[in-house]
Amino acid sequence: MTTTLDPFAEPFGTIFSDHMTVATYENGSYSYSGQTQPLQPFSMHPGSHVLHYASTCFEGLKAHRQADGSVAIFRLDDHVARMQESIAKFHVETPDATLLKQLILDAATANAGDTPPNPGSLYIRPAFIGTLENIGAAASPTTSGLLYVVNSPVGDYFKGGIRPLSLLIETQQPRTTPQFGAVKSGANYAMALGPTLKAKADHGVDQVLFAAGDDVTETGAANFFLIDDTTVITRELDDSFLHGITRQSAVTLAKELGYDVQERKLPVDELISWQGEAFLSGTAAVLAPVGSIVLEGQKITFGDGQNGPNTLRLREALTNIQVGKAADTHSWMTKIR
Numbered sequence: 001m002t003t004t005l006d007p008f009a010e011p012f013g014t015i016f017s018d019h020m021t022v023a024t025y026e027n028g029s030y031s032y033s034g035q036t037q038p039l040q041p042f043s044m045h046p047g048s049h050v051l052h053y054a055s056t057c058f059e060g061l062k063a064h065r066q067a068d069g070s071v072a073i074f075r076l077d078d079h080v081a082r083m084q085e086s087i088a089k090f091h092v093e094t095p096d097a098t099l100l101k102q103l104i105l106d107a108a109t110a111n112a113g114d115t116p117p118n119p120g121s122l123y124i125r126p127a128f129i130g131t132l133e134n135i136g137a138a139a140s141p142t143t144s145g146l147l148y149v150v151n152s153p154v155g156d157y158f159k160g161g162i163r164p165l166s167l168l169i170e171t172q173q174p175r176t177t178p179q180f181g182a183v184k185s186g187a188n189y190a191m192a193l194g195p196t197l198k199a200k201a202d203h204g205v206d207q208v209l210f211a212a213g214d215d216v217t218e219t220g221a222a223n224f225f226l227i228d229d230t231t232v233i234t235r236e237l238d239d240s241f242l243h244g245i246t247r248q249s250a251v252t253l254a255k256e257l258g259y260d261v262q263e264r265k266l267p268v269d270e271l272i273s274w275q276g277e278a279f280l281s282g283t284a285a286v287l288a289p290v291g292s293i294v295l296e297g298q299k300i301t302f303g304d305g306q307n308g309p310n311t312l313r314l315r316e317a318l319t320n321i322q323v324g325k326a327a328d329t330h331s332w333m334t335k336i337r
């Protein structure tokens with residue numbers, strides 16, 4: 001790293017490692033030199049497809065420092081599969097899993113020395129951008145592009161570490177569209193921006209929980225769960241929201257810990273009368289306790305409003321696997337160094 005900035009002191013995602021990997025996409029095929037490159041800006045035509053028609057999607061995964069000092073990536077294959085699904089949504093040829101995996105592994109291995117101690121990690125950001133030079137191509141896919149991977153040593157996503165977050169429930173506007181809900185596309189985040197900035201300014205909350213049509217789905221960058229001593233509830237999968245890999249991991253671990261896990265729709269009334277705890281799940285968010293929600297100007301507190309014991313228990317079960325303190329019985333970890 002050319003920078004000596006502290007990932008625990010700087011905002012999430014603002015420090016970059018020195019190496020990146022890049023493959024080019026041209027007329028249906030990808031080409032990769034097999035070599036990492038120094039992190040450097042791209043030069044791009046102002047008429048590039050991505051700049052006008054949002055032909056872009058990305059992934060987010062993490063490499064964690066292990067108890068024995070090595071570094072390992074969490075659920076690499078699952079993130080590769082989801083990125084393939086995202087790219088396909090742009091009617092761009094899907095890269096082979098092997099190629100995408102190689103791009104991720106080469107970048108992360110080259111940058112592994114930047115992995116901060118736990119609870120920090122090396123955040124891995126693969127992205128695809130459409131570079132076709134054609135401002136008339138509004139109704140056709142990009143035929144050229146770049147598939148690349150950059151890394152960022154990170155600390156906590158939410159300022160202040162593990163603390164009870166506050167959410168505003170947005171009952172009118174959905175986060176994104178039904179066609180693109182399950183895609184990790186940049187445009188989805190642009191759509192969530194307005195409601196999120198307004199909620200932060202008007203109510204001082206951390207995030208917005210989207211619940212249009214009386215259907216509690218997810219926040220701008222994480223999935224949502226309810227939990228108490230016996231039960232875990234999270235939204236059943238469909239195309240309206242992102243199928244979080246942390247969500248799936250939490251579901252698996254909660255079942256193993258003996259919780260009754262219910263993947264189903266959650267109406268707002270049930271949420272506001274919930275007597276237990278709530279939390280967010282995501283690669284960046286990990287499992288983050290939710291202390292309170294604001295609905296139509298009213299603040300509702302979960303339990304005593306503090307970090308809930310069941311949330312912390314599940315979080316620990318997850319992070320113990322990620323950092324090699326617990327057995328990796330699901331083969332979720334890929335050692336890189």
Ligand code: PLP
Pocket residue numbers: 060218219220221222223242243244245246247281282283284
């Ligand atoms: N939902 C949204 C909108 C996200 O951006 C994320 C973050 O990646 C998630 C959910 C959680 O997904 P994952 O656990 O795969 O990181």
Ligand code: COI
Pocket residue numbers: 059060061221282283284285
């Ligand atoms: C992630 O958790 O990887 C995310 O995508 C969050 C990101 C938008 C910062």
